[in-house]
Amino acid sequence: MISTAMQIKRLTAVAVVAIGLAISFLASPSAHSQTLSLEQAQDNWGPLLGGMAATIIGHELGHFAAAEAEGVDAFFEDFTVKYEDQDGTPRQALRLSSAGFQAQWLISEAAFLKLKSPELSASKHAFYSGLVLGHIAISAAYALGLKDHEDGDATGIAAATSYSSDEIALYVALPAAIDAWRLLAGDPPRWLPWASMGSKAIGIAAVWRF
Numbered sequence: 001m002i003s004t005a006m007q008i009k010r011l012t013a014v015a016v017v018a019i020g021l022a023i024s025f026l027a028s029p030s031a032h033s034q035t036l037s038l039e040q041a042q043d044n045w046g047p048l049l050g051g052m053a054a055t056i057i058g059h060e061l062g063h064f065a066a067a068e069a070e071g072v073d074a075f076f077e078d079f080t081v082k083y084e085d086q087d088g089t090p091r092q093a094l095r096l097s098s099a100g101f102q103a104q105w106l107i108s109e110a111a112f113l114k115l116k117s118p119e120l121s122a123s124k125h126a127f128y129s130g131l132v133l134g135h136i137a138i139s140a141a142y143a144l145g146l147k148d149h150e151d152g153d154a155t156g157i158a159a160a161t162s163y164s165s166d167e168i169a170l171y172v173a174l175p176a177a178i179d180a181w182r183l184l185a186g187d188p189p190r191w192l193p194w195a196s197m198g199s200k201a202i203g204i205a206a207v208w209r210f
Contacts, residue, residue, distance in 0.1 A: 043122065044122050044123050044125075044126035044127075045126075046123075047123045047124070047126040047127035047130065048126040048127070048129060048130040048133070049130060050127055050130060051111070051126065051127040051128060051129065051130020051131040051132075051133070051134060052130040052131070052133050052134035052137060053130075053134065054107075054127075054130070054131060054134065055104055055107050055108070055130075055131050055132075055133075055134025055135050055138070056134050056137075056138065058103050058104060058107045058134075059100035059101070059103055059104045059134075059138055060076075060080075060081055060100060061103060062099040062100045062101075062102055062103025062104070063081040063096060063099045063100055064081060065099060065103070066095050066096050066098075066099030066102075067081075067083055067096060067099075069095070070092050070095060070096065071085075072084070072085055072086055072092070072096065073085050083096060090159075090160040090161070090210075091160070091210050093156060093159065093160040094156075094157060094160035094161060094207055094210050095207055095208070095210075096156070097153050097156030097157045097160065098153070098156075098157050098203075098207050100138075100153055101138075101139075101153065101172055101203070102203070102204050102207065104134070104135040104138055104139075105135070105175065105200040105203070105204065106200075107131055107134075107135060108131065108132050108135040108175075108179055109196075109197060109200065110131075111128040111129070111131035111132050112128075112132065112179075112182065112193065114128045115128050115129065115132075129183060132179055132182075132183050133183070135176060135179065136176045136179055136180050136183075138176075139172050139173050139175075139176030140173070140176060142154050142169050142172055142173070143169045143170070143172070143173040143176075147165045147166065147168065147169035148165060152165075154168040154169050154172065160210075161210075171199075171203065174199050175196045175199045175200050175203075178192060178195055178196040178199070179196055182196065
């Protein structure tokens with residue numbers, strides 16, 4: 001379980017990273033169908049930030065989905081998801097701790113599929129871009145410090161496996177870094193989406209086969 005203080009620190013870190021990513025996003029050139037022009041973004045701050053917030057919420061809802069799959073009672077208290085009736089096994093702990101990351105991976109890929117459409121309105125484009133930025137922001141926040149907190153998701157995954165929290169944070173950061181390239185680059189290489197999707201698929205498969 002994550003304490004209130006930890007949750008506040010986590011949300012603050014995510015917010016700081018999210019603001020930085022949004023600024024970088026707005027300043028990036030729009031030479032690719034999955035990027036948004038500066039003019040469009042300036043007119044669509046609401047959908048952009050709404051998308052980022054939606055991914056953060058989706059991350060938390062992922063924990064509820066995993067709890068339901070595991071037959072564990074989950075509830076929201078003090079800005080975090082808490083659990084009752086856990087069986088104490090590393091397998092269950094891994095699935096519950098990693099569920100947020102899994103959720104944001106799925107959300108980001110769904111957003112990229114939508115962003116391929118050349119007929120999206122500017123507001124929808126901004127919203128789907130925000131979904132991806134939210135995923136990047138959460139991953140970056142863990143890489144920049146939340147990985148070491150005793151109640152964090154990365155620490156929970158590390159405790160359930162033979163990997164360190166540093167290694168977990170690095171793995172989570174990998175698809176996020178690739179996705180930042182996919183979203184912000186003017187003309188990313190064609191293999192890039194496959195590299196990101198592959199790393200996410202391997203991570204999800206590893207969790208549910210553990």
